Amino acid sequence: MRNKALSGVFAVSAVVWAGGVLAAGSGCGTVDLLRALRAGGGEGVPGETLRAGGFDREELSSGGRFRLHNATVRGSMEPPAQVTEVARTLEAAWRVLVARGGWPDPARSRPVDVVLLDGLEQGPSRIVLLEDPGARPEDGVAASMVVTGSPRDWPLAALHQFLHILQVSQSADEGLWAYESSALALEDRLLGGGLLPPALLERRQDRPELSLTSDREELSGGAAPFLVWLAATRGDDLFTLWWQRAATEWGDNSLSALDTALRLGDQISLAESWRAYTVWSSYPGMSRRPGAGVPGLSATLPVTRSARTVSELPSSGAGPDALLIEPMGYAVIRLRDLGDVGAVTVLLEAETGALPEADLLITWPHVEAGWLSTPFVFMDGRAELNVPLAAGSEAVLIIRDRRWRGEALAVSWQIDADPGYPFELSFLAADSSPGxxxxxxxxxxxxxxxxxxxxxxxxxxxxxxxxxxxxxxALGEVTGPLEYHYSDTDVEEGDLYYYLVEGITMDGLARRSLIVARQAVGEGSGAAVPSGKRD
Structure with a gap:
């Protein structure tokens, strides 16, 4: 029998553990899992059961609580921790959808129950969505999904399939509704609210080298910061289009569908978006603060194990010390506290036919704009970049593998000081004449x-x-002495002026000289300050 208070919304049920008693459809009671989550627990409130109940649209919009109910488990009297994590994840997903106004038209919706059947100790496990919370599996299955792999992977896998079912179910007769809200809201809340399944967080901590696709979860979990960035820069419509494409394509299609959605909506590919995100998330301008790391959301993104800092030159990595970059992953090398090296040369090499991409982000202490991003150009797996690097500046080298799948890409690297780039200044002088x-x-x-x-x-x-x-x-490419002259006529007699020259490279990068000082004179006056260099 349906709970009338829930007849106007889409209800999600899951298995929870309460005071040693399984909350089941036989009337054992329910647990306010939301309260348990807010209290820091994940397995219910010991000794407390709550009446099964629901809420209407007004309660939802005002932040009303959602109670899990009518859950059934078979094959185990004591549900393992993975079952609790599945319950927590699906409940959090439902709360996010409700918070974003993602509930359907009441006339088209039906309550749905989530039932976890056998295989709880070892995968695969079968999760069934029922049209009626009070029904049994044999009374009419609306949709089902099979979660394979290790039990510690179940929460995220169940969540991924749960969202997909919501996307593709367009007919009211199926008892499910189309997911019309932003998938980003779910990722954002799960990440920002600390609601990602503990098993997923533990796996990420144990294997920080995992990237977007290496664990076969694609864009459904560890890439949450990337999805947050996409929503902020591209808007929620991108996610609607993404899931629509995923529902109409076959096979392992999440990355392909997102690439198609980006190209249709913004005429930009997934690879181009990923490049822009890695540059943004690795912005080094704030790292001058003591103890500061890479700012933005990148601290929560498991990039690769190949993040390192270089503070002495020359420095290199080849063979076992090469960077190993997963498909759609990236590595970061930070150049800090190098002193006044003038410039650096960065050499990158990968196997022939590989598709690496790289950018160098540079900050200058005297430039308020922050940073400049300069791309590498690869030819047959090899790229070289010369970059001016003044004292007090900082650089971040970002190397990506733009492939969607495959083995990790090995990239060797070498960084050397290059004090003669883009010029070797032999002298700088200033002389005064009237005016x-x-x-x-x-x-x-x-x-x-x-x-x-x-x-x-x-x-x-x-x-x-x-x-x-x-x-x-400038002549640009020359060996041998050259001399340049500049006349400054906008001067006031008696004022002291300080000058420097700045060489601009073909890439738009800049290197500055030392400073000279000179006092402007009038008719019949002599120079008050001798010309020469000044630190």
């Missing part, structure tokens, strides 16, 4: 240099402002 200051500098060599900008300040500590927005050209 102007003449700046002269010489370069001994140039590599990959696009042009020069001249900066000026009225204090040695800055701020320095560019005297012009367009770099004037």
């Amino acid at each position: 102007r200051i003449e700046l002269t500098w010489g370069s001994q060599s140039e590599r990959g240099l696009f042009g020069w900008l001249v900066y000026r300040a009225t204090d040695a500590r800055g701020p320095f402002r560019s005297l012009g927005s367009i770099p004037f050209p």
